[in-house]
Amino acid sequence: MTIGISLLRNAALGAVALGLLASAAAAQTEVRISWYNDGNEGEVLRDLLDRFEAQNSDIKVIVDTVAYKAILESLPVQLAAGEGPDMARVTDLGGLAQHYLDLSPYLSDTAYWEENFGPFLNWLRLPEDSGSIPGFMTQLTVTGPFANKTLFDQAGVALPGDSATWDDWAVAANQVAKKLDIPIPIAMDRSGHRFAGPAISMGAKMFSAEGEPAVVDDGLKSMAELIVNWHNDGTMAKELWGSVSGTTYLGANEDFANANVVLYMSGSWQISQFANTIGDAFDWWAVPNPCGPAACTGMPGGAALVALKTTEQPEAVAKVMEYLSSTEVLNEFYGRTLFVPGHIGLSKSGVDFDTDNPLAKHALETFAGGVANLSPVAFDLQGYVYNRVMFNAIISRLGQAIVGEMTLDEAYGRIEKDIEQEIAERKRGG
């Protein structure tokens, strides 16, 4: 009899405990983030969010790690259908601006955001908007080249200096490749964004005096001719720009890591990856952007964590954002991921980067130093809401010119028409 009562009591207590647990779980707000990784940032984010959840038991943050391609292609469709996540890490900063949620009514200190993220917030805003706060930069990126310094040393060729032109680099890279039988003297990611910096250096203005896209000018033509000539004379391998169609992105990071490339034009986001994959196997040396007659610029850019209008819990989203964007947390995030900070305060004070690798440290210094050399045209282009339309038209048509499907003159005409048509379609509605 006693055993029976005890069993009943235990069962009742168990039921109450289960009920309490269930109600606690029901009271917990779930925040979903769509996230992609270039390096270890997903791991660092999860670690930071675990600490946030420990302090805020009412919020559970789920990080859905997806392929970068899904962020570019699937997320916009999801958002258009009103079925997106609460937050997402995006790189088409202005292109998705219509879907961002303005967090300012939910933030406790909007002045902190303006002060530390101000210049970058404009990249996340629609043209007519000057006050919304949709998120912050998880990384600021700057495009620029990496040289395989070990190959230069082995070949006995000196690295071109800080004010070297693209032609100087092409000559030097070819010398190294020839002496050491390296298959690819120069590689550049197959991306309009990567091409834009060198084109601006050569004098491309990208916009008319009225601020409308005017991509094809002498500056762009100079760089386009250089690229096509390099493909024809073997300075660049056709496998990258010439082997796929349309706007398909291809990077040469693996070829560079395997020492198949002498000079690789990419950007600061490769630092963490190279520190892990190459380590000290050879000297991967970040060098300043080569110069043209107009500038020695790369392109700014980056990825932002933004709040989305599809969320049903803006307060919880704002709370997560406030935590992740705080100086202390971002310092740790940038430090552990080796990302160039997109936080003005941290840029000024400096981030304590968590690496002993002198090559990574040198690369971070080089790219951070390169920010000062960025052309205003590059900033304007990065902030333009339809910049991806421009990048994609350039890359797809140049790709066709490289494989001989059309002449460069035909490609220029197509680039202008493509941009005009795509922007008109976007402005038509939706």
Added chain:
Amino acid sequence: MSTTEQTTSLRASAGELAAQPVWLIMRLLDIPMRFAQRVIGVKRMPYLFILPNLAFFGIFVVIPLFVNLVYSVTGGTGLFMSQRPYVGDEQYGHLLNCDSIIDVSTCREDRFWRGVYNTLTFVVLQVSFMIVFSLVTALVLNRKIRARGFFRSVFFFPVLLSPVVVALIWKWILLRDGLLNAFLTSLGGAKILFFVSPAWAMFWAIFVSVWAHMGFFTLILLAGLQAISPDLYEAAEMDGTSKSRTFWRITLPLLWPNMLVVIVLALIRAVQIFDEVFVLTGGGPGTATQFLVQYIYTTGFASPTQNFGLAAAASVLLGGALLVLTLAQLFVAQRKERT
């Protein structure tokens, strides 16, 4: 009762027992069926039976077809119909705007026409090779050769693989540092960059597609060959008919129904080619292997504007072409049957 009789009786009882649930279900179904029959009449009952399939077909084929048609006369970047302005036949006009369709560079949407010509080239070559190789393989496998079963499995095996897996396997073989180039260099040859040359890229797109699907068509033709009576071949042999005459006069005519199925299926599959080639070549170099379905996918989903209207219009045109192709084949088949 003998042991055999006991076993038979036991089996019968077990069978009856197993049939009980089925019988019960049938009895239960009988009630609504009888009711339906009373309400709609015996003559209309077949419609009731095909209703589930029809509903499935309607939801997943007819309605999307209609929606696609509506999208093709709208513009903008909105996903929902309410967000999309009506633009009439503008998207079709855009696709068909050419000074000369022989010269794609005169077409406003040159990539669409490049896709059309690439698809036509692919269809003609791939279907021809597919039929020839499937037929030859079926003829060989129909003969009494050693390890026939093994070879039949070998040829059918690629059919079981996912198109993406097939493409990735061949990509690894054909890359600059792939198996084939390693083999070529071991023989003292130079590396060939297969995906940089338009001709090589098209060749491998066709080769891989034939390799992956040939087993399926071989199987259909093999079934047809086995259905031909050996008496006919014996009679031909007794008459001293040559091997080639036997093939042209007996094998091929009697294999025609199966051959027609192979032609129809191979044609439709070739026009719809996408996944294998997309993974293998990405449509490149340039647009050398960008086919019509990839153009539709890229325009609708992979471009920054996600131009659903233009993609929908292109898919309506592709659907129209497929319809014409199917009707032509039906016409040919019916004429052949009549003769």
